[in-house]
Amino acid sequence: MGIQAMKVHQLPRGLIWDHDPPSLSLGCKRFRSLAPKLSNAAADTLSSTTAAASSFDLKSFIKPNQCSPRNVEVHKKESSQVEAAQPGGTRWNPTQEQIGILEMLYRSAMRTPNAQQIEQITAQLGKYGKIEGKNVFYWFQNHKARERQKQKRTSLGLSPSTRTPPPPPASSLFLSSPNKEEENNRYKRKCVFDEEIFSFSSSILTFKLNKKNGPRFTKTIFSLLFGLKW
Amino acid sequence: MGIQAMKVHQLPRGLIWDHDPPSLSLGCKRFRSLAPKLSNAAADTLSSTTAAASSFDLKSFIKPNQCSPRNVEVHKKESSQVEAAQPGGTRWNPTQEQIGILEMLYRSAMRTPNAQQIEQITAQLGKYGKIEGKNVFYWFQNHKARERQKQKRTSLGLSPSTRTPPPPPASSLFLSSPNKEEENNRYKRKCVFDEEIFSFSSSILTFKLNKKNGPRFTKTIFSLLFGLKW
DNA sequence: GCAAATTAATGATTTATTCAAG
């Protein structure tokens, strides 16, 4: 079994935003001219690292802690509504045409469009309303995730006996996806992994070991076993 | 390096980000003239949604399932042209200067730089070696995550009394059975546990873990060993 | 010493989770 897993890895994926990760700091002003005390220590470090780097203008990058998006417990908004790039609408509000096209693509098996595809889709959807590449990116991510979510919840509700949703052994190899998405093969679900490990069933561990490095791990474990001194 | 045989191909990672169609289509033909049945349904949907959208060129986006990066069983090497740029440069390999600056920024409280900041940082780091915005983005993500990880593990090892519930009864040391579901719930920090379990394959890490967490791991490991079925 | 074997570190990618607008 181990060998079947020898899947060669996949192709690289693109981040869709060229130079524009989805605005990572929502309600954060830029503070470009701010020079926190921290910059001193940092500057020292820099000089100690390399002289050349000393030309780096640290101050222009320093950002106060408060800007850390998720950690801010307070004022998220009053820090001025930022650049307010969008006059009014803060987030993308897809039109029916756009949704139609996206769903069509989704049904057509598209799940994780690459950079170029996103570009093209965005261009097309742009005909029906304002849109950015990241909107397309997020749409697919969310759509995928929520489909999985729903599926999980459904299966859970339908089979209450699923105490241990058997990550079916070898047999599943031939039974998989008569009707479902092929994405099952991707990751070993975390929860499943945990469960099995915790229950000491060993099957997962064995599987994993076989899958990843086969004999080598087996050897290691055995030597460990025999060399244990507890 | 692990298994040589596994190394089947190396794609030009760096390039694909710009406008990389070629590499992404590796092993996947475009089928641009192909009109899968799926597209029919999709087209119907589309038309039902809006007539205007019908001008959307679905076919140019259709992608066969096999093209899903993670599932692809590629065999290959480059489809010729493509790379050219990086002779073997698959992933970003930061220079000392770059790392120095990044760490400096990190110590200066920067955690999640926004798009503009990333742009600036990239520009600066570009002086010391090839780099892209995504590298900066990822660096911060990883650095953050791994700091958390380390912290969590450390706190777990150093202060077992804080969170770690009463260590399992000694008597169960070798008797753990796959049925023990309660025990599963006792450990809340799944990622940590995963990590540790995973490290089981490494003699060195196992030693460390054993040293830090003692009995709990001893127990786990023994249980696993007795359950193994090679 | 050195080259192969192995481990540790970390860059890159995808999934899970969370927040909040509407």
Next chain:
DNA sequence: CTTGAATAAATCATTAATTTGC
């Protein structure tokens, strides 16, 4: 409640360190 947006966690994959057998 739905869902766009964003971050955190998990995972995969490649490279650098390090160890090991000659």
